[in-house]
Amino acid sequence: MKFHLNRFLRRVRIHGGEFDTSARAMYREGVTSSLRADLRIVRGSTIERKQMSTKTTFKRIALVTVAALGFGVLATVPSQATVQANSLTLSSATSTQLTSETLTATAATATLSFLNTDVADTVSVTAYLMSAPAGNTATPYMSVAETSSAAVDTTALLNGALALDAEITGQVAYVSGTASAAAVTAKFKVYMNGPTKVGTYVVKLVPAVVSGGGVIDTTGVTLTITVSTNPSTDTVAASATSILTSATDTTSATDVVVTADKTASTSAEVAVIKVGLLNAAGVATTGESYTAIITSGPGLLASQPLDNDLSASASGRAITVKAGDVVTVYPDGASGVSTISIQSAAGKVLATETVTFFGAATAITATVVKSVIGTASGAGNNAILVTLKDAAGTTVSNVTSLYVTSSDTTKISGTYSADTVAYSATNGTVGAAGYLVDLTGVATGTANITVGTKSSSTATTGIEATPVSIRVGSTTPGSVTVTMDKSSYIPGEKATITVVLKDSTGLTLADGTYTNIFADGGIVADYTLGAGSDTTTATSVDGFASGKKTFSVYMPVAETDVTFSWTTGSVTAAAGTGLPLAAQAVDGSIKVAVASTSGAAASAAAEEATAAANDATDAALSAAEAAEAATAMAQEAVDAVAELSTQVTKLISELKAQLTALTNLVVKIQKKVKA
Numbered sequence: 001m002k003f004h005l006n007r008f009l010r011r012v013r014i015h016g017g018e019f020d021t022s023a024r025a026m027y028r029e030g031v032t033s034s035l036r037a038d039l040r041i042v043r044g045s046t047i048e049r050k051q052m053s054t055k056t057t058f059k060r061i062a063l064v065t066v067a068a069l070g071f072g073v074l075a076t077v078p079s080q081a082t083v084q085a086n087s088l089t090l091s092s093a094t095s096t097q098l099t100s101e102t103l104t105a106t107a108a109t110a111t112l113s114f115l116n117t118d119v120a121d122t123v124s125v126t127a128y129l130m131s132a133p134a135g136n137t138a139t140p141y142m143s144v145a146e147t148s149s150a151a152v153d154t155t156a157l158l159n160g161a162l163a164l165d166a167e168i169t170g171q172v173a174y175v176s177g178t179a180s181a182a183a184v185t186a187k188f189k190v191y192m193n194g195p196t197k198v199g200t201y202v203v204k205l206v207p208a209v210v211s212g213g214g215v216i217d218t219t220g221v222t223l224t225i226t227v228s229t230n231p232s233t234d235t236v237a238a239s240a241t242s243i244l245t246s247a248t249d250t251t252s253a254t255d256v257v258v259t260a261d262k263t264a265s266t267s268a269e270v271a272v273i274k275v276g277l278l279n280a281a282g283v284a285t286t287g288e289s290y291t292a293i294i295t296s297g298p299g300l301l302a303s304q305p306l307d308n309d310l311s312a313s314a315s316g317r318a319i320t321v322k323a324g325d326v327v328t329v330y331p332d333g334a335s336g337v338s339t340i341s342i343q344s345a346a347g348k349v350l351a352t353e354t355v356t357f358f359g360a361a362t363a364i365t366a367t368v369v370k371s372v373i374g375t376a377s378g379a380g381n382n383a384i385l386v387t388l389k390d391a392a393g394t395t396v397s398n399v400t401s402l403y404v405t406s407s408d409t410t411k412i413s414g415t416y417s418a419d420t421v422a423y424s425a426t427n428g429t430v431g432a433a434g435y436l437v438d439l440t441g442v443a444t445g446t447a448n449i450t451v452g453t454k455s456s457s458t459a460t461t462g463i464e465a466t467p468v469s470i471r472v473g474s475t476t477p478g479s480v481t482v483t484m485d486k487s488s489y490i491p492g493e494k495a496t497i498t499v500v501l502k503d504s505t506g507l508t509l510a511d512g513t514y515t516n517i518f519a520d521g522g523i524v525a526d527y528t529l530g531a532g533s534d535t536t537t538a539t540s541v542d543g544f545a546s547g548k549k550t551f552s553v554y555m556p557v558a559e560t561d562v563t564f565s566w567t568t569g570s571v572t573a574a575a576g577t578g579l580p581l582a583a584q585a586v587d588g589s590i591k592v593a594v595a596s597t598s599g600a601a602a603s604a605a606a607e608e609a610t611a612a613a614n615d616a617t618d619a620a621l622s623a624a625e626a627a628e629a630a631t632a633m634a635q636e637a638v639d640a641v642a643e644l645s646t647q648v649t650k651l652i653s654e655l656k657a658q659l660t661a662l663t664n665l666v667v668k669i670q671k672k673v674k675a
Contacts, residue, residue, distance in 0.1 A: 083212050107190060111186075119176065124173065146186075204223075246272070273326060424436070492557050524536070565590075
């Protein structure tokens, strides 16, 4: 047997063949071992290999056995179908509702899906209420929203024959396929069924296999539903509508001014307050009562239904009123303004109304409305406004007649003649509270008019106002004038043309209509006026009142000058009186400027620029003149300097000559001294 002493051990070569000290040692040990035979070592190795072979055999037998069992299981197919690949999800973990609501668009959607192997496979979904606000009695419901290869009902489906019923709702839904081996899907809207309590509701949806076998995940999903107060069913009053009317006319849809005699009564109401309660959403509610309180002033209150028989008696100054009922107001014998506060059950002020109670009139005031009246029928109507007050200064509004006395009945009639009147808070266009009194003109002239509550000169009761002067005007025009309210306007601006008619003495004419004041065409503009302008082309002056007639016109949008011209009418005896001959066929005109603000600003700027240029020119001229003067003065200075220089030069020359002469004299003196 040959020994290769120069060969390395195999494990050393594998590690790279480095022949270091360790390698040499192993090499020597290997050589030494190979030179001798150890029977025990050889015997031990052989036994170990035998044992390993036996273990491998057992493992192989086990694997074969498991495989055989697996094939046996696979070969044994169950006789019943199973539900597989189930899934239950929510479109959102939260949703919202309002009290009393059921199914809404905000409801969350639960989606159940699974694979069936038989049409009879059925899965249920149950909605459990896990928590809710105290006092709740509502339960969660599911409503079918959509299906795919599915039939849904509130009872178990075993044949899949039922079609979708969108009206199906309940706490439990059963879903089965409409065909074998199908992907079954059913969607449900989940909501609380008419909750009445505000708060948070926690609902858990849990699936379960009803038919078909199989095991599914029953963990389920959780939905949190937040319920808020429904504005349409909120019974808490947050605001109110309040309408005050008189007791004799409760049909008004807006507040009226109510004044009443202060004479005490607990049965004769003078005013009615109609109250409509509104919740926070502005929806009418009758879920709670309200209170009415007199916070200041006189009066008593009562509550009752609004019907034709207001028969309740006054019960106090602070009362509770059933929703839908009205508040009635009564006098208590004192005068003044009664302030009634309408408040919610929680004390919130919802509205405030006032009723004025007055006593007997102790003061009267007459104010002229028409200083000039005519003699025609009705020409003196509403000529004087009269106000009456009691001792507390409260307006008296229950007078039905006043008496008129004229200082000159040949001009205005009336000697304690009764005039039927009615109190008004506004008196239409007059815009002031009181009574309007009519007068009757007799002839042109002036009279002093006294108005009062005395029925005769000898009456011992009653009051009279300070007399006012009223003139009966002429109805024969003597002149006409036309004026504009401004001399310039911006484009499109509203302008007012005023026509004034006076009699031959220059006094304002009585109200009325005057014909043939202008020739054909009336008042004409030389430029098209804006839309909405009054017609000014009439020859007559209709609606002449309070000494004038006005027309509203709109200036053109263009920047230009507009001239309004007219010619007074020419009247023949057959055509009517009109203006006197001297005032007929007379031409007149008014020229106004139409310019925008920017145009006016540009013109002003141009004017300012021109003025500035003129100022600059003047300044330049002044500067030139100043320069000339300065030049002349400079020349004078130069001349003066030259003359002074000449004089200095001459003086220096003379001084030099004197010094020379002095020097010569000194020299001569020195010579003589030496000699």
